Amino acid sequence: MNHGKPPALATWMLDHLKSRGSNEALSGDLLEAFRTGRSAGWYWYQVIAAIAIAWGRNVWHHRVTLFFAAVWSVFSPAWLLLPVRSNLDSLVGDTSHIPFPWSFICASVFGAVIAMLFIWIGVAVYSTFHLLAFGKLFCQSVWMGFFWGLVAYALAQACKIAIDIHYPQPANHAVHWGSLTVLGVIESFGTWRTLLRFPYFIGTATTLWFFASRDKPEQVHASSRPW
Amino acid sequence: MINATSRFTNGLRKWYFFASVEVMADRSYLGEFELMLLLVVIRLGEEAYGVPVAHELEQYRGRIVSVGSVYAALERLEAKGLITSSLGDPTPERGGKAKRYFRITKAGLRQVHDTRRVLTRLWRTIPDFKLEFHLEER
Numbered sequence: 001m002n003h004g005k006p007p008a009l010a011t012w013m014l015d016h017l018k019s020r021g022s023n024e025a026l027s028g029d030l031l032e033a034f035r036t037g038r039s040a041g042w043y044w045y046q047v048i049a050a051i052a053i054a055w056g057r058n059v060w061h062h063r064v065t066l067f068f069a070a071v072w073s074v075f076s077p078a079w080l081l082l083p084v085r086s087n088l089d090s091l092v093g094d095t096s097h098i099p100f101p102w103s104f105i106c107a108s109v110f111g112a113v114i115a116m117l118f119i120w121i122g123v124a125v126y127s128t129f130h131l132l133a134f135g136k137l138f139c140q141s142v143w144m145g146f147f148w149g150l151v152a153y154a155l156a157q158a159c160k161i162a163i164d165i166h167y168p169q170p171a172n173h174a175v176h177w178g179s180l181t182v183l184g185v186i187e188s189f190g191t192w193r194t195l196l197r198f199p200y201f202i203g204t205a206t207t208l209w210f211f212a213s214r215d216k217p218e219q220v221h222a223s224s225r226p227w
Numbered sequence: 228m229i230n231a232t233s234r235f236t237n238g239l240r241k242w243y244f245f246a247s248v249e250v251m252a253d254r255s256y257l258g259e260f261e262l263m264l265l266l267v268v269i270r271l272g273e274e275a276y277g278v279p280v281a282h283e284l285e286q287y288r289g290r291i292v293s294v295g296s297v298y299a300a301l302e303r304l305e306a307k308g309l310i311t312s313s314l315g316d317p318t319p320e321r322g323g324k325a326k327r328y329f330r331i332t333k334a335g336l337r338q339v340h341d342t343r344r345v346l347t348r349l350w351r352t353i354p355d356f357k358l359e360f361h362l363e364e365r
Contacts, residue, residue: 018295025314028324029277029294035320042291050295057299 006034010047018054026050062209065126069205072122076200077185077193079118115153116146119203123211130212138213145211153203160199257342263287264300265339268310268329276315276326301329309335 014027030050034043059066098106123145130137169192185193257265267283268275277294280301284292304310315326331339 024324025277025327026294026298028317028321028326029281031322031324032320033278033281033294045291046294049293050298053293053295053299 006031006043007040010044014047014050017051062205064130065208065212066205068126068129069122069201069208072125072204073197073201075186076118076197077188078182080114080196081180081182081185083114111157112150112154115157115200115203116150118200119149119153119207122204123207126208126212140211140213142211145207145209148210149203149207152206153199156199156202160195163195257338260296260300261304262339262342264297264304265309265331265335268301268331269336269339273328275329280329304335305329307334308332309338 011027011031014030015023018026030043030046033046034040127137180188263284264280267280267287271279271283277297281292281294281297284297301310301312305312310329310331312327312329315328317323317325
């Protein structure tokens, strides 16, 4: 018999990081087994395995949306080319004449609007494909999709900027960028352009993850959310 | 117009890559782990919940079994209608958390019998010397 308590951090992780299925019964089972003589190492193994399995199932459940997000993000450099070509970039996006921090805020809002438009056009395209291939797509929450999609995009964009600072792109990038064709930019999978696609992939995947459900609303598990 | 639309939709369903993934997910045969679980659930009867199920599997397989994978497989079997589950009363030794009991359904029993029949027939077709030969090769 083991009268002590199981590792507190492991129990916290099990309660908060396992996303699908019978959380209560599983944590009760692990506690019961621990108290009948299982070691802390065994408890840790079970918790990590349970979290990994739950997240694996979650990703598998959303496999179609993740695949679509990956495909859709391929087009993001071409989407970014549109404001450059239509001169919208220099008219609205040029914030060099505005003092800091407003220049930063304006540039961020402009970038976020462009990104959200791209992501939600993707959501519309995905919904249409889903309707044709599987039937009607059930909507979980537009606001959750919008909010978490924006947050995920912003975080991924911050990561991209941090990478950009550490590994700067070529100085003649702007000239090069302007001379590209739409098809050329879609076909290109160089390091920088793949990095450019990354926030759009994260944003689209997160938006669809929260927005779309293939099950009817009453069949959606409350636990299918990532926490 | 409606016919043309439905023909287009059906055509799309045929070539659409994910449609094949959907069909694969609905397979009816039992995996090795699923069959073991069904047999353990039958064996344990009224006492089939996470801890004894994992314990029995560990004893027969001779290695540690993840309780999370047991639940994942049991939930898959439940979705297929091969088992049902119900919550018991919370107990203090489990930190006030309820047990989830599993019971096999008629469809589950039928599936176990079918699998056994197929496996037995297949085993009978393999002569002993062939199995020994392959074991030696390894």
